[in-house]
Amino acid sequence: MDSTFAQSLVISIPRWVDEILAGFAGPLESLEERMGLAIALAQNNVARGGGPFGAAVFLGARLVGVGVNRVLDSGFSIAHAEIVSLMAAQHTLAAERVKMGRFSLVTSTEPCCQCFGAIVWSGIEELVCGAITEDAEEIGFDEGPKPEGWAAILERRGITVVQRVRRDEARSVLADYRGRGGTIYGMRHPSVG
Amino acid sequence: MDSTFAQSLVISIPRWVDEILAGFAGPLESLEERMGLAIALAQNNVARGGGPFGAAVFLGARLVGVGVNRVLDSGFSIAHAEIVSLMAAQHTLAAERVKMGRFSLVTSTEPCCQCFGAIVWSGIEELVCGAITEDAEEIGFDEGPKPEGWAAILERRGITVVQRVRRDEARSVLADYRGRGGTIYGMRHPSVG
Numbered sequence: 001m002d003s004t005f006a007q008s009l010v011i012s013i014p015r016w017v018d019e020i021l022a023g024f025a026g027p028l029e030s031l032e033e034r035m036g037l038a039i040a041l042a043q044n045n046v047a048r049g050g051g052p053f054g055a056a057v058f059l060g061a062r063l064v065g066v067g068v069n070r071v072l073d074s075g076f077s078i079a080h081a082e083i084v085s086l087m088a089a090q091h092t093l094a095a096e097r098v099k100m101g102r103f104s105l106v107t108s109t110e111p112c113c114q115c116f117g118a119i120v121w122s123g124i125e126e127l128v129c130g131a132i133t134e135d136a137e138e139i140g141f142d143e144g145p146k147p148e149g150w151a152a153i154l155e156r157r158g159i160t161v162v163q164r165v166r167r168d169e170a171r172s173v174l175a176d177y178r179g180r181g182g183t184i185y186g187m188r189h190p191s192v193g
Numbered sequence: 194m195d196s197t198f199a200q201s202l203v204i205s206i207p208r209w210v211d212e213i214l215a216g217f218a219g220p221l222e223s224l225e226e227r228m229g230l231a232i233a234l235a236q237n238n239v240a241r242g243g244g245p246f247g248a249a250v251f252l253g254a255r256l257v258g259v260g261v262n263r264v265l266d267s268g269f270s271i272a273h274a275e276i277v278s279l280m281a282a283q284h285t286l287a288a289e290r291v292k293m294g295r296f297s298l299v300t301s302t303e304p305c306c307q308c309f310g311a312i313v314w315s316g317i318e319e320l321v322c323g324a325i326t327e328d329a330e331e332i333g334f335d336e337g338p339k340p341e342g343w344a345a346i347l348e349r350r351g352i353t354v355v356q357r358v359r360r361d362e363a364r365s366v367l368a369d370y371r372g373r374g375g376t377i378y379g380m381r382h383p384s385v386g
Contacts, residue, residue, distance in 0.1 A: 003214075006210050007281065008203050008206075009204045016199075021196075063196075065198070075284065078276055086271070088198065091200070091269075093268075114311045114313065116310060117305065117337060118270070120307065122270050144313045144314070145340050
């Protein structure tokens with residue numbers, strides 16, 4: 001084998017997220033305010049040709065990571081908004097030893113099967129969702145085979161699940177994406193057929 | 194908000210994987226030979242203080258990505274061997290337009306709930322596993338809430354699942370990890386409590 005397989009795999013969070021964040025005066029205390037940020041990230045990602053999904057992670061009152069869907073830009077099928085924001089938060093927290101406050105993921109749409117599973121290992125204690133699974137499926141996205149009663153399963157593992165926070169606004173980002181003729185990347189990753 | 198949230202999130206594949214690969218004369222045609230590589234990666238990751246999991250991705254006869262568990266090194270709970278190898282493969286393939294041959298993931302242990310979900314979107318057409326879920330759970334790892342009949346669910350989505358390939362050898366890597374007193378990172382990510 002003569003190829004080199006040692007390499008760095010990079011998911012980048014685009015610069016424009018900082019402009020969006022500048023429009024929010026922190027701290028974002030209520031779940032509604034936090035969802036407003038996740039929705040704004042989703043909306044702005046659509047405007048820039050990305051998937052209609054945004055997410056943010058909080059530790060107590062503090063924002064520790066944000067994410068938008070980067071599947072089409074990065075070529076990585078893993079790069080959903082939830083995964084990107086969780087990685088960003090873990091990157092922020094890796095240097096700190098003490099965890100102060102509730103570790104919470106706020107996402108503009110309920111997680112797919114992949115993000116459901118990733119949430120289990122992420123260390124979060126709260127999951128806050130906007131649009132529901134059926135809203136994503138209505139525009140043609142496949143949320144995949146999540147286990148029956150997925151929210152209750154997370155609850156049993158100590159993760160509080162709050163659903164339908166500003167659902168209508170979150171849903172309208174999905175409708176906007178469909179209206180623009182956005183790619184519905186589904187089961188098959190675009191780069192591999 | 195005065196922090197910068199635009200950033201690069203990096204998962205690195207260590208240099209020593211190239212040394213391991215140098216010991217394998219390609220192409221690895223049979224599933225047994227391919228599993229031998231995944232097991233060797235797992236074994237060598239344990240020897241270097243990592244988790245006891247390795248994986249490799251093939252496109253037809255060609256090896257296009259390898260991965261080892263990087264959770265403890267990277268601080269990212271997502272960095273399971275399957276995810277790392279799939280990202281590596283997608284990175285390799287992103288520059289290419291034509292997909293030639295079967296896209297296959299070979300993993301030393303059956304996927305957890307997170308990797309199960311990620312596999313659904315990864316574009317692979319074949320999943321080859323060594324040790325079974327119960328083998329991982331026997332040493333204390335939690336494989337998480339995979340849906341009932343997860344292998345059949347993948348099959349229905351067009352992904353052939355082959356189980357128990359060189360299971361005993363794959364399992365002995367897990368036993369070796371436990372024997373060395375390796376960290377059993379589970380539901381809660383180590384960096385966040």
